[in-house]
Amino acid sequence: MNEPRIFRPDPDDPTRSQRGLTEQDLAAMPTVFRSDLLDGHVMLISGGGSGMGKAMAFLASRLGATVAICGRTAEKLDRTRDAIGEATGRTVHCYTTNIREPEAVEAMIADFSDVTGGIDTLVNNAGGQFPQDAIDFTRKGWNAVIDTNLNGTWWMMQEAARRWRSDGRKGHIINIVANVERGMPQAAHTCAARAGVIYLSKTVATEWAPHDIRVNCIGPGVIETEGFAMYPEEALKRFHKANPMKARGNAWDVAEQVMYLASPAADFINGDLIIIDGGQAQWGVVWPGGMPDYFDEGGAA
Numbered sequence: 001m002n003e004p005r006i007f008r009p010d011p012d013d014p015t016r017s018q019r020g021l022t023e024q025d026l027a028a029m030p031t032v033f034r035s036d037l038l039d040g041h042v043m044l045i046s047g048g049g050s051g052m053g054k055a056m057a058f059l060a061s062r063l064g065a066t067v068a069i070c071g072r073t074a075e076k077l078d079r080t081r082d083a084i085g086e087a088t089g090r091t092v093h094c095y096t097t098n099i100r101e102p103e104a105v106e107a108m109i110a111d112f113s114d115v116t117g118g119i120d121t122l123v124n125n126a127g128g129q130f131p132q133d134a135i136d137f138t139r140k141g142w143n144a145v146i147d148t149n150l151n152g153t154w155w156m157m158q159e160a161a162r163r164w165r166s167d168g169r170k171g172h173i174i175n176i177v178a179n180v181e182r183g184m185p186q187a188a189h190t191c192a193a194r195a196g197v198i199y200l201s202k203t204v205a206t207e208w209a210p211h212d213i214r215v216n217c218i219g220p221g222v223i224e225t226e227g228f229a230m231y232p233e234e235a236l237k238r239f240h241k242a243n244p245m246k247a248r249g250n251a252w253d254v255a256e257q258v259m260y261l262a263s264p265a266a267d268f269i270n271g272d273l274i275i276i277d278g279g280q281a282q283w284g285v286v287w288p289g290g291m292p293d294y295f296d297e298g299g300a301a
């Protein structure tokens with residue numbers, strides 16, 4: 001009874017072969033949802049070739065949804081499609097699309113809508129950043145993070161909403177952001193972009209309610225995925241220690257929340273931000289990767 005429902009690998013185990021959940025895990029993880037929950041539901045997931053997006057694609061397919069995934073790397077998408085096909089017998093649609101390119105986004109949303117008869121839920125999960133002190137950001141680096149996380153998400157939101165409006169169809173957008181309420185040193189670019197998405201979402205949740213379009217955000221805390229490759233090993237060792245649960249989340253924690261929001265149980269949730277961080281934001285310092293040396297005793301100026 002006290003066994004954790006979700007498998008949480010020991011973050012300090014050096015023998016683990018990869019960061020995050022394997023395809024075998026994603027095919028077999030227990031879910032609280034009934035297996036036909038999303039029968040007939042159509043879901044587009046950006047960044048679905050790895051990490052949380054991949055977990056969402058697995059779970060949505062297991063629950064009966066018709067799923068499309070997009071990303072810049074065809075191999076990752078194809079591998080995910082094949083693994084889900086093998087596990088569920090369902091066909092996942094793949095689009096090699098860079099969300100920073102509005103024309104490509106427009107073409108993808110038109111095609112997937114035409115092929116399926118219409119999208120029900122758009123999950124904007126594609127994104128990322130690199131850790132760096134803000135004072136050292138290059139213009140190109142700043143632009144890359146803003147263009148991906150803010151502009152790319154917006155092109156997807158606007159195009160989906162335009163299509164729903166012209167089709168007279170209801171729709172739901174779920175934006176995966178980050179837990180940025182107190183800021184996050186070495187991630188100022190992503191904090192700026194994610195705060196932008198959160199307040200864009202709150203605003204259009206109101207503007208688009210007359211079109212029967214809902215918009216919500218999920219703010220993950222530290223969730224172990226392949227994306228951790230971006231962070232130095234020393235920082236990774238400290239991520240879970242900055243959490244009151246002394247744990248990292250995993251992609252399934254986020255995938256199950258997405259399925260809840262996509263289900264009829266969430267029909268009256270709009271303009272909200274749901275944080276999944278094991279309480280990290282309520283506790284401790286804002287540096288998940290460890291505090292700078294100048295906080296050491298005697299080191300402060």
Ligand SMILES: CCCCCCCCCCC/C=C/C(=O)SCCNC(=O)CCNC(=O)[C@H](O)C(C)(C)COP(=O)(O)OP(=O)(O)OC[C@H]1O[C@@H](n2cnc3c(N)ncnc32)[C@H](O)[C@@H]1OP(=O)(O)O
Pocket residue numbers: 127128129130131132138140141142144145148184185186187221222223225227228230231232235288289
């Ligand atoms: C020391 C640890 C401190 C902890 C910091 C706190 C943050 C903790 C957050 C923990 C929770 C969050 C976790 C995650 O989100 S994990 C999953 C996310 N996945 C990723 O981030 C991977 C994807 N990321 C990217 O693809 C890129 O970061 C990017 C978003 C920028 C993609 O853009 P693009 O494809 O255009 O990227 P390029 O490689 O071409 O780079 C463009 C320019 O960006 C600058 N850059 C890129 N990488 C770095 C780097 N590692 N350091 C410094 N600058 C970087 C650079 O200017 C690039 O231009 P150049 O290549 O010409 O130099």
Ligand SMILES: NC(=O)C1=CN([C@@H]2O[C@H](COP(=O)(O)OP(=O)(O)OC[C@H]3O[C@@H](n4cnc5c(N)ncnc54)[C@H](OP(=O)(O)O)[C@@H]3O)[C@@H](O)[C@H]2O)C=CC1
Pocket residue numbers: 046047048049050051052053070071072073074076097098099100125126127128129148152176177178179219220221222223224225226227228
């Ligand atoms: N893991 C964590 O602790 C946290 C993650 N997040 C955010 O959650 C989301 C998922 O992260 P996670 O699963 O961990 O990381 P991953 O790096 O595994 O996933 C990010 C995905 O986004 C895709 N992507 C990136 N840029 C673009 C682009 N321009 N166009 C299309 N696709 C793109 C990547 O594929 P490709 O490179 O092939 O395009 C990749 O599949 C990201 O936005 C991340 O920043 C937020 C808070 C915490």
